[in-house]
Amino acid sequence: MQEKYAPAEIERAAQSHWQKTAAARAVEDVNRPKYYCLSMFPYPSGKLHMGHVRNYTIGDVLARYHRMLGENVLQPMGWDAFGMPAENAALANHVAPAGWTYQNIDYMRKQLQSLGLSIDWEREFATCSPAYYRWEQWLFTRLFEKGLIYKKQGTVNWDPIDQTVLANEQVIDGRGWRSGALVEKREIPMYYMKITAYAEELLAGLDTLTDWPEQVRLMQKNWIGKSTGVRLAFPYEREGKAEKLWVFTTRADTLMGVTFVAVAAEHPLAAYAAQKNPELAAFIEECKQGGVAEADLATMEKKGMPTGLTVRHPLTNEEVPVWVGNYVLMSYGEGAVMAVPAHDERDFAFAQKYGLPIHQVIGAEGETFSLDGWQEWYGDKQKAVCVNSGKYDGLAYADAVDAIAADLAKLDLGEKKIQWRLRDWGISRQRYWGCPIPIIHCENCGDVPVPDEQLPVKLPENVEITGAGSPLARMPEFYETACPKCGKPARRETDTLDTFVESSWYFLRHTCPDNENFMLDERVNYWCKGGIDQYIGGIEHAILHLLYARFFTKLIRDVSSVGGVHIADEPFKKLLTQGMVVAPTFFREGKDGKKQWINPADVNVETDERGRPARATLKTDGQPVTVGGIEKMSKSKNNGVDPQSLIDEYGADTARLFMMFASPPDQSLEWSDAGVEGAYRFLRRLWRATHEHVRLGLVKASSSSADLPDALKDLRRKLHQTIAKVSDDYGRRQQFNTAVAAVMELLNAYDKTDSGTPAARALAQEILEAIALMLFPIAPHIGQALYAELKPDADAAQTAFPKVDASALAQDEIEWMIQVGGKLRGSLKIAASADKAAIEAAALASEAARKFMEGKSAKKVIVVPGRLVNIVV
RNA sequence: GCCGGGGUGGCGGAAUCGGUAGACGCAGCGGAUUCAAAAUCCGCCGCCGAAAGGUGUGAGGGUUCGAGUCCCUCCUCCGGCACCA
Numbered sequence: 001m002q003e004k005y006a007p008a009e010i011e012r013a014a015q016s017h018w019q020k021t022a023a024a025r026a027v028e029d030v031n032r033p034k035y036y037c038l039s040m041f042p043y044p045s046g047k048l049h050m051g052h053v054r055n056y057t058i059g060d061v062l063a064r065y066h067r068m069l070g071e072n073v074l075q076p077m078g079w080d081a082f083g084m085p086a087e088n089a090a091l092a093n094h095v096a097p098a099g100w101t102y103q104n105i106d107y108m109r110k111q112l113q114s115l116g117l118s119i120d121w122e123r124e125f126a127t128c129s130p131a132y133y134r135w136e137q138w139l140f141t142r143l144f145e146k147g148l149i150y151k152k153q154g155t156v157n158w159d160p161i162d163q164t165v166l167a168n169e170q171v172i173d174g175r176g177w178r179s180g181a182l183v184e185k186r187e188i189p190m191y192y193m194k195i196t197a198y199a200e201e202l203l204a205g206l207d208t209l210t211d212w213p214e215q216v217r218l219m220q221k222n223w224i225g226k227s228t229g230v231r232l233a234f235p236y237e238r239e240g241k242a243e244k245l246w247v248f249t250t251r252a253d254t255l256m257g258v259t260f261v262a263v264a265a266e267h268p269l270a271a272y273a274a275q276k277n278p279e280l281a282a283f284i285e286e287c288k289q290g291g292v293a294e295a296d297l298a299t300m301e302k303k304g305m306p307t308g309l310t311v312r313h314p315l316t317n318e319e320v321p322v323w324v325g326n327y328v329l330m331s332y333g334e335g336a337v338m339a340v341p342a343h344d345e346r347d348f349a350f351a352q353k354y355g356l357p358i359h360q361v362i363g364a365e366g367e368t369f370s371l372d373g374w375q376e377w378y379g380d381k382q383k384a385v386c387v388n389s390g391k392y393d394g395l396a397y398a399d400a401v402d403a404i405a406a407d408l409a410k411l412d413l414g415e416k417k418i419q420w421r422l423r424d425w426g427i428s429r430q431r432y433w434g435c436p437i438p439i440i441h442c443e444n445c446g447d448v449p450v451p452d453e454q455l456p457v458k459l460p461e462n463v464e465i466t467g468a469g470s471p472l473a474r475m476p477e478f479y480e481t482a483c484p485k486c487g488k489p490a491r492r493e494t495d496t497l498d499t500f501v502e503s504s505w506y507f508l509r510h511t512c513p514d515n516e517n518f519m520l521d522e523r524v525n526y527w528c529k530g531g532i533d534q535y536i537g538g539i540e541h542a543i544l545h546l547l548y549a550r551f552f553t554k555l556i557r558d559v560s561s562v563g564g565v566h567i568a569d570e571p572f573k574k575l576l577t578q579g580m581v582v583a584p585t586f587f588r589e590g591k592d593g594k595k596q597w598i599n600p601a602d603v604n605v606e607t608d609e610r611g612r613p614a615r616a617t618l619k620t621d622g623q624p625v626t627v628g629g630i631e632k633m634s635k636s637k638n639n640g641v642d643p644q645s646l647i648d649e650y651g652a653d654t655a656r657l658f659m660m661f662a663s664p665p666d667q668s669l670e671w672s673d674a675g676v677e678g679a680y681r682f683l684r685r686l687w688r689a690t691h692e693h694v695r696l697g698l699v700k701a702s703s704s705s706a707d708l709p710d711a712l713k714d715l716r717r718k719l720h721q722t723i724a725k726v727s728d729d730y731g732r733r734q735q736f737n738t739a740v741a742a743v744m745e746l747l748n749a750y751d752k753t754d755s756g757t758p759a760a761r762a763l764a765q766e767i768l769e770a771i772a773l774m775l776f777p778i779a780p781h782i783g784q785a786l787y788a789e790l791k792p793d794a795d796a797a798q799t800a801f802p803k804v805d806a807s808a809l810a811q812d813e814i815e816w817m818i819q820v821g822g823k824l825r826g827s828l829k830i831a832a833s834a835d836k837a838a839i840e841a842a843a844l845a846s847e848a849a850r851k852f853m854e855g856k857s858a859k860k861v862i863v864v865p866g867r868l869v870n871i872v873v
Numbered sequence: 874g875c876c877g878g879g880g881u882g883g884c885g886g887a888a889u890c891g892g893u894a895g896a897c898g899c900a901g902c903g904g905a906u907u908c909a910a911a912a913u914c915c916g917c918c919g920c921c922g923a924a925a926g927g928u929g930u931g932a933g934g935g936u937u938c939g940a941g942u943c944c945c946u947c948c949u950c951c952g953g954c955a956c957c958a
Contacts, residue, residue: 043958083958156956167956219877219953294954298874327874331955346874422955429956498956540952542877547955579878580952630950636957661898662885668878668951675885675899682898688913733889741887741897748897817893822939824893862938864892872938 001694001789005687007651007781014781015116023797024118026074028526035071036527037063038507040537040545041078044104044126045085048111049633049640050659050671051538051581057656057778058578058665058736059536060117064777065730066533067118068801074527076510077112077119079105081128082434082499084167085635090433090465097433098461101128111644115652116780125513127502128433132509134456135519136501137438141449142559144439148194151447154426155266155331157291158186162468165430169636171291178467180592185288187266190428190495191437195551199224199420201569202550211574213666216542223543225421230405231334232414234261234311234320238272245269245311245322248333248419252408253400254340256389257361259351261311262304262325263336270324273307280305280324287326294329302327302350314413315404325350331423363387425548427498432463432471434496442483442490451484457492470494503545504552507532507571520556520565529566531573539577539666540632546572576734579668583639584613585628597638598625630670641671653779654680660736660778682744683782686771689750690786693764698790701766702759705808712763715753719767720808722746726774727801736778743774765790770802817868818843820852828869836863843869 002009018024028034039059042052063075079101086097093100105126112119125132143149157166161179165188170177195202203224206217230252233244245261263270265287274281283305290296304325313320327346328337341351341358351358362384386392386400395403401416408414428437436457438450450457460478463471472478472494483490508520511527537545549571557567586603587595603616603625613627633640646655658679663669702708705716722742729739750767754760769790776783776796787796811832816839818826826848830839840861843849853873860872 040958045958080958085957165956168954169957171956215877222876223954225876292956295874298954300874425955431956499958500955503958538952538958539878541958543953544955545958582951632952634957664886666878667886669885672885672899678898684912728889735889737885738887738889738897744897815893819892819939822892822937827893860938862892864939868892868939870892870938 001691003691005684005782007653007683010785011114011116011652011781014784015113017784017795018116018118018797021795021797024075024120025122026072026076026120026527028523029072030526032070032072034527034529035063035066035073035534036511036532037066037073037075037534038510038532038536039075039077040535040541041080041503041506042108043080043083043085044101044108045635045640046104046107047640047642047644048108049581050583050643051578051633051640052112053115053643053655054581054659054665054669055536055538055578056112056115056117057659058576058734059534060115060119060656060780061660061730061736061777062534062536062576062734063118064780065801067797068773068776068799070800073118074123074510075117075119076123077117077121078124078506078510079126079128080499080503080506081105081126082496082502084169084431084433086433087431087465091467096462097465098128101126101433111647114647115656118780123510123513125506125509127435127499127506128459130456130458131516132506132513133435133459133502135509136435136497136505137450137455137457138452138519139505139556139559140438140497141452141455143193143555144447144449146559148197148555149191149427150194151189151191153187154190154192154428155185155187155292156190156430158184160184164467164469166291168291168293171293171296174290174296177594180594182289183291185290185292188430190426191439192424192426193551195425195548196420196422198551198554199226199422201554202422202547205550205570209570209572209575212572213575213577216539216546216575216577219542220547223422223547227419227421229417229419230401230408230414231417231419232314232338232408234314234338235413236309236311244413245336246334247336247338248417249338250419251340251343251401252404252414253384253386253392253395253397254343254361255315255338255404256386256392257340257342257359258313258320258338259341259357259359260321260323260339261336262323262328262339262350263307264328264330265324265326266330267324267328267335269309269322269336270307273309273322273324277308280307283324287324297327297329300326302346302353304350304354314408314411321356323354332421333419359388361386361389425498425551427501428495429498430470431496432459432465434499435459435502436472437493437495437497439493440481440483440490441493442486442488444488445483445485445490448483448485448490454484459496470496472496500544500548501552504548505556507535507549508553508556508567520567522564524565524567528568528571531568531570534574534576535572536576536578538580538632539668540580542577546575577666579663579666580632581641581669581671582630582632583641583671584630585637585639586616586625587628588618588625597636599638600641633671646673646676650676650680651781653683653782657683657740657775657779661740662737664735664737682747683779685751686747686775687782687786689747690768690772690789693761693768694789696761698792699758699761699765701769702762703766703805705805708759708763711753712759715749715767716763716808717811718746718749719763719770720804720806723770723774723802724804724809727804730777739774740778743771747771772796773799773802814866816843818846818848819868819870820849821873822870823852825849825852839863839869843871 039055063073067073081101086101089100090097157171159166159176159179161181171183227250229250231248233246235244265284274284304323307322309322310319339347341347342360343362386395392400405416436459438457440448442448479492479494481492508524511524512521515521553571583600586598590596602619605613606615616625616627618625658676705713725742726739729735772783772786784796813829814832816828828846830842856873858871862870
């Protein structure tokens with residue numbers, strides 16, 4: 001055995017050994033329990049960052065651990081290869097998005113392989129390959145035929161200078177990121193997926209996902225947002241004709257307090273009123289300014305203008321003025337709301353601003369209402385009752401809603417209704433680097449799906465990106481085609497699909513990536529039975545990606561033409577949401593006011609007393625740069641830290657070990673390489689300990705504590721406690737930092753114990769073998785190498801995880817903590833066989849108790865089994 | 874604005890079901906080894922205090938024999954908000 005730990009050498013050897021033995025190759029085998037372990041696939045942005053290392057190391061730890069438990073493990077990898085960054089890179093560097101993407105994939109694959117991940121690379125694919133997206137197009141046409149995909153108008157961000165649609169990310173402070181122009185909302189036709197048809201099932205399914213973090217289930221529940229309320233109408237006359245203005249409310253009990261109605265700027269009634277009202281038309285035009293992101297809409301100043309129109313209150317027939325409000329969302333409910341300023345914060349602020357009346361209709365007997373305290377009347381639905389509401393006075397929330405809904409129903413002006421916050425999913429993108437939408441527009445036949453035999457609709461790969469509009473719309477050779485139905489000249493759709501579509505089903509395709517005839521085959525039945533056993537990915541995907549993936553799983557299940565395969569209701573049985581790796585951001589503002597983001601590696605940073613970056617200068621010119629926030633590592637903020645230098649300097653095992661040791665996986669982690677040295681030191685120390693043992697000669701490992709002297713008995717107990725702890729941390733808890741700490745403690749204890757006797761050498765053999773195997777999931781190369789030295793004929797990658805010897809855990813004495821009045825005052829060793837009375841007596845007689853009870857008698861003695869005794873005086 | 878999560882020594886973090894706060898590691902300090910350095914090894918290390926002891930988990934309040942953990946109010950940071958992925 002080599003004396004020095006040489007990571008580069010042993011990592012090369014281990015990786016070539018695993019390749020030779022096909023250690024990570026997954027083969028269907030119905031006789032073994034399967035374990036499909038999947039990490040969210042990366043976008044090929046160029047280089048790995050620390051978030052990737054964290055994500056894929058966690059996945060590999062679980063995959064390797066479960067292999068050691070004897071399960072048939074599948075751990076695949078792919079590339080989420082369509083997306084905006086490729087087009088941005090194309091613009092900046094005059095390269096084709098396809099070439100840029102494939103280059104990135106090649107580089108990042110090498111980086112992943114250098115980490116020693118036990119991935120079955122035979123199942124790799126990139127979503128930008130026609131072999132993958134043809135099945136996405138195929139599914140699109142099936143869903144289109146079933147009406148689960150349909151066309152309607154949608155609102156997008158429009159850059160009037162670049163004449164192009166912008167993503168929300170490309171709208172900065174209401175302006176286009178490249179042109180600087182004020183962004184406008186614009187309505188265009190788009191395809192939508194009817195996710196709302198599955199709202200009820202997506203909500204109910206959350207209750208079955210017991211191995212998902214509660215946090216994620218809660219966020220999805222709130223996102224789907226089921227609320228029960230009343231859809232009701234305010235009647236009015238328009239040019240002599242009776243019309244109804246519909247609104248939705250969850251607070252029908254406040255209907256008698258309505259003092260105005262507000263409609264969205266895009267509402268037809270607003271447009272009608274604006275015809276004879278230039279001022280209102282100007283206001284509606286103003287509302288079009290700015291982007292469509294909800295965070296911006298919700299935080300902007302609430303503005304409104306009266307339309308001059310009135311509607312009639314459905315129950316009192318009183319006139320109610322109609323306003324246009326910029327805070328009313330056309331996309332939720334009816335695009336119109338009834339306003340009850342006395343009992344809604346937003347309505348109250350609006351009424352105050354524009355001098356609209358405020359009528360209290362909720363209260364409690366004997367209490368009075370003042371404008372300052374209006375919130376008190378809103379909050380508690382349980383206690384509140386109707387007041388100033390005529391026949392509804394005295395009714396509590398639920399009764400009032402029922403009574404009012406019943407009266408509205410009699411008038412044909414309303415009914416109870418379930419309302420969802422969830423909206424249908426707009427999947428059209430006016431972009432090039434995505435999956436072409438397989439539709440042909442024919443003047444005679446309308447929107448015709450591309451027939452199966454014409455799939456895939458291939459995306460031309462050699463194109464020039466100009467930043468203005470979609471290149472496909474300028475390529476007659478792409479869009480000029482014939483109608484599949486009537487054969488007349490027709491125009492191919494030039495929009496592409498939202499890239500979330502690719503990531504909504506890739507996990508199924510990994511089971512059968514080579515099938516050229518079907519989207520999926522029976523292999524999916526094996527690997528995905530009961531769902532993918534473990535899914536690992538960033539918490540930032542808690543809602544959108546995970547919801548869309550759940551939705552797609554149900555869609556594919558329900559498309560009967562995907563024959564012979566049985567898809568589970570839910571795709572991911574167990575979910576581990578990784579916390580983000582965050583890092584400080586730095587930037588300089590260019591002459592045009594645009595931010596140029598600078599990588600943390602390129603600046604020198606001064607920190608304040610709280611350790612946060614306060615000032616920074618660019619290394620190349622020594623001049624200051626602006627310090628931004630601490631944010632998740634991303635390409636757009638250029639704050640990703642490349643792990644390659646870490647791997648080059650210390651090896652993959654140290655990088656992996658440090659990443660796992662730095663913090664629990666679900667917690668966000670502010671990147672710092674302080675402490676990498678400690679991980680490396682630990683591996684070196686372990687190497688040295690093993691080398692010393694091997695030098696003295698291999699022996700048979702001990703297997704019992706029966707004849708060991710006390711010191712060795714204690715050490716062997718520590719070993720088996722550690723095996724129990726590490727198994728629990730890998731398996732149930734999925735918390736790897738504490739598993740590493742436990743192994744470190746074991747090595748510390750091992751180092752402190754004398755090792756001369758044959759019994760000690762046998763125990764050393766047992767301990768070192770166990771450490772090599774326990775560390776194998778996290779640091780597989782050194783685990784492989786050390787185990788081979790300790791057991792020359794064995795292969796760690798083919799060896800079971802160490803088992804706990806329960807008899808080694810037995811203890812003669814237990815140390816009890818002694819508390820007096822809840823404060824720790826001492827400790828006491830008592831025989832493990834002592835009963836409760838004996839423990840109480842011993843505690844009361846202890847020196848700590850005597851000293852701190854000050855002669856008072858014990859009022860109560862609390863014994864917490866195996867832990868402490870609290871004497872209450 | 875809305876939804877979700879976090880805040881514990883100089884730093885990363887531990888404390889798993891309400892029961893020893895600070896495991897493990899980093900940094901620091903003192904020592905050994907060395908011609909010297911690196912590496913390694915030993916010891917110390919929340920704060921106040923000479924000690925006894927007191928105090929301490931973002932702030933304030935509460936429940937409990939006992940609270941980092943449960944409840945209420947607030948501050949602050951991070952993620953998501955439907956076209957970043």
